[in-house]
Amino acid sequence: MNRETKHIKTSRTFTIIKKTSWVLVPIISVGGLFFPLLGLAVIGIMLALMMFGIFKGQYWCGNLCPHGSLFDRFYQKPSRFKKIPAFFQSPILKWLFFIFFMTMFIYRLIFVLGHREEIEFLPQLGSIFVNQYLVWPTIVGSFLALIINPRTWCTFCPMGTMQQIMNRMGKALHLQSKTEKYVTIISEEDCPHCGKCAAVCPMQLQPYKNWHEKQFKDEECIKCSVCVANCPKNLLSMKTLLHKN
Numbered sequence: 001m002n003r004e005t006k007h008i009k010t011s012r013t014f015t016i017i018k019k020t021s022w023v024l025v026p027i028i029s030v031g032g033l034f035f036p037l038l039g040l041a042v043i044g045i046m047l048a049l050m051m052f053g054i055f056k057g058q059y060w061c062g063n064l065c066p067h068g069s070l071f072d073r074f075y076q077k078p079s080r081f082k083k084i085p086a087f088f089q090s091p092i093l094k095w096l097f098f099i100f101f102m103t104m105f106i107y108r109l110i111f112v113l114g115h116r117e118e119i120e121f122l123p124q125l126g127s128i129f130v131n132q133y134l135v136w137p138t139i140v141g142s143f144l145a146l147i148i149n150p151r152t153w154c155t156f157c158p159m160g161t162m163q164q165i166m167n168r169m170g171k172a173l174h175l176q177s178k179t180e181k182y183v184t185i186i187s188e189e190d191c192p193h194c195g196k197c198a199a200v201c202p203m204q205l206q207p208y209k210n211w212h213e214k215q216f217k218d219e220e221c222i223k224c225s226v227c228v229a230n231c232p233k234n235l236l237s238m239k240t241l242l243h244k245n
Ligand code: SF4
Pocket: 185, 190, 191, 192, 193, 194, 195, 196, 197, 198, 208, 230, 231, 232, 233, 234, 235, 236
């Protein structure tokens, strides 16, 4: 991972799902305060992102995630658009936060399971998800998006880390070689190293300095195709593995 470039605001790439999935954020995190059962939708979201993690790396984050959709659609303009500080990009923070987040989640889950005869189980379970969804990616993520950069939260989001874990499993079992796509350069010789692909990358990665057999294999790439859409020489595309390791 290497992120040192002047970053510029540019249009993000949007599929229909990415344009609209942000609506789930207010539905679950605000609606869930009144109807806690809405929080159970997060179970479906977690299962889906884990499946995507196995077969497609962090494709979920760049193309489907409701919070990613919110950050890219609404926080681009108001964001101060600063460089994401090294602190947030640190693997130590990422893993410590993942452990903290999952421990908190499991502790609450055990509490609710242990008291299921005294309390209404499903609404309480839904409330756990609503609280996690509201406090962390919605409030903290939005705050960081506005004062630093839209995708700051994504650099240490525990659900991103979860996808990386699943993707490592997928790689170990060779499940993703035909499904995971990587940013791929047609010809390294034709690249003038203008750095535009790095300047527009929402995760502040640097594809043009990190080709491995013509492909960018950083596990933090969210497969959003913003670099592909912005390369002035049209050298980039998303392709499955060119060479199996
Ligand atoms: S944007 Fe295209 S031409 Fe510019 S450095 Fe990246 S790959 Fe090379």
